[in-house]
Amino acid sequence: MEIANIIFYAFIGITLISALFIMLTKNILYSAFALIATFLGMAGIFVLLGAEFVAITQILVYVGGILILIVFGIMLTNRGKTTKVDTKIYHKFYGILIATGFFYLLARGISTADFGGMAWMTNSNSSPSSIRHLGMKVMTDYVLVFEVIGILLLIALIGAIRIAGHTREEVEHVD
Amino acid sequence: MSIDILLLLGAALFCIGLAVVVTRKNAIAVLIGIELMLNAANLNLVAFSRFDGDQLQGQIFALFVITVAAAEAAVALAIVVKVYQHFNTADLDQINELKG
Numbered sequence: 001m002e003i004a005n006i007i008f009y010a011f012i013g014i015t016l017i018s019a020l021f022i023m024l025t026k027n028i029l030y031s032a033f034a035l036i037a038t039f040l041g042m043a044g045i046f047v048l049l050g051a052e053f054v055a056i057t058q059i060l061v062y063v064g065g066i067l068i069l070i071v072f073g074i075m076l077t078n079r080g081k082t083t084k085v086d087t088k089i090y091h092k093f094y095g096i097l098i099a100t101g102f103f104y105l106l107a108r109g110i111s112t113a114d115f116g117g118m119a120w121m122t123n124s125n126s127s128p129s130s131i132r133h134l135g136m137k138v139m140t141d142y143v144l145v146f147e148v149i150g151i152l153l154l155i156a157l158i159g160a161i162r163i164a165g166h167t168r169e170e171v172e173h174v175d
Numbered sequence: 176m177s178i179d180i181l182l183l184l185g186a187a188l189f190c191i192g193l194a195v196v197v198t199r200k201n202a203i204a205v206l207i208g209i210e211l212m213l214n215a216a217n218l219n220l221v222a223f224s225r226f227d228g229d230q231l232q233g234q235i236f237a238l239f240v241i242t243v244a245a246a247e248a249a250v251a252l253a254i255v256v257k258v259y260q261h262f263n264t265a266d267l268d269q270i271n272e273l274k275g
Contacts, residue, residue, distance in 0.1 A: 012180070012184055015184065015188070016184065016187060016188075019187070019188055019191045019192075019211060020191065022191065022195060022207065022208075022211065023191050023194050023195055023198075028201060028203055028204050028207075031195075031204065031207055032203075032207065035207055035210065035211070038188075038211065038214070039214065042214055042217075042218060045181070045184075045218065046221055049181075049221050049222060049224075049225045050225055051221045051224065051225070051234045051237070053234070053238070054217075054221055054234050054237050054238060054241075057238055057241055058214075058217075058241065061241050061242075061244075061245050062210070062214070062241070062244075065245055065248075066210060066244070066245060066248045069248055069249060069252050070203060070206065070207065070210075070248070070252065072252070073203050073206075073252040073255055073256060074203055076256050076259065077202070077203060077255060077256065077259040077265040078265075087199055087200065087201035087204050088200070089198050089199065090198055090199070090200055091197065091198055092198060094197070095194045095197040095198035096194055096198075098193065098194070098197060099190040099191065099193050099194035099197070100190070102189075102190050102193060103186055103187060103190040106186035106189070106190070107183060107186060110179060110182045110183060110186065111179070115178050115179065115182065116177050116178050116179050120226070121178065121226045133231065134231055134234060134235070137231050137235060138235060138238075142235055145239065149239050149242050149243070152242075152243070152246060153242055153245065153246050156246030156247075156249055156250050157246070157249055159250055159253075160249040160250050160252075160253040161253075163250070163253040163254060163257055164252075164253035164256050164257055
């Protein structure tokens with residue numbers, strides 16, 4: 001067993017264990033931190049799959065941005081009540097039943113479809129992708145989508161600031 | 176590394192995210208589950224992109240998914256913070272009035 005395979009399975013283990021910890025823990029802050037471990041494990045898997053730029057973006061955006069936002073959200077929505085930030089787990093039986101049932105369905109589908117044996121997959125020359133190639137693709141073939149996604153992000157951020165920012169006058173007298 | 180184990184990992188992460196969304200009533204915990212489900216979808220895209228020669232469509236789509244997830248998280252957390260200021264709780268069962 002070569003070393004790359006060992007690292008690959010180690011990353012899979014990190015991802016799965018921390019994801020299970022998110023499901024089992026009651027403390028929201030712990031689950032936010034376990035989410036960091038999940039994202040880092042998935043970034044490692046992305047690197048091993050030859051998607052270095054996606055991995056870096058994953059770490060920058062998810063770990064550096066979304067996780068900080070979530071921790072801020074936990075901080076702002078748990079003021080003064082208790083010292084713990086627990087949330088109860090409701091409908092544990094049905095939730096886990098639905099999840100395992102759906103997983104069984106997906107696993108059956110994956111094993112039946114047998115993607116690994118398909119012709120375009122076995123004949124593929126999985127060349128190590130370069131970030132340069134990815135950048136050329138984004139700036140030529142996908143430039144319209146790129147611009148649209150930039151505008152979407154701008155609108156979403158302006159909307160977020162408008163919603164969470166200072167209280168609007170028309171709301172103030174209703175409170 | 177075969178593609179089946181990656182697809183199974185993606186399915187497992189999606190189902191864990193689904194279980195988190197179903198079993199929690201705190202708005203932020205539900206949001207964490209949604210992020211997990213989005214990331215599971217990303218894993219599938221990148222896994223198929225590896226076997227795609229030099230097309231890289233999967234990776235580019237994964238980048239767009241990450242961007243949309245960032246926008247979604249920003250707006251959702253802004254709404255959660257505002258809802259908490261109004262209702263004094265982030266419990267989704269107690270937020271049941273429409274008219275502010």
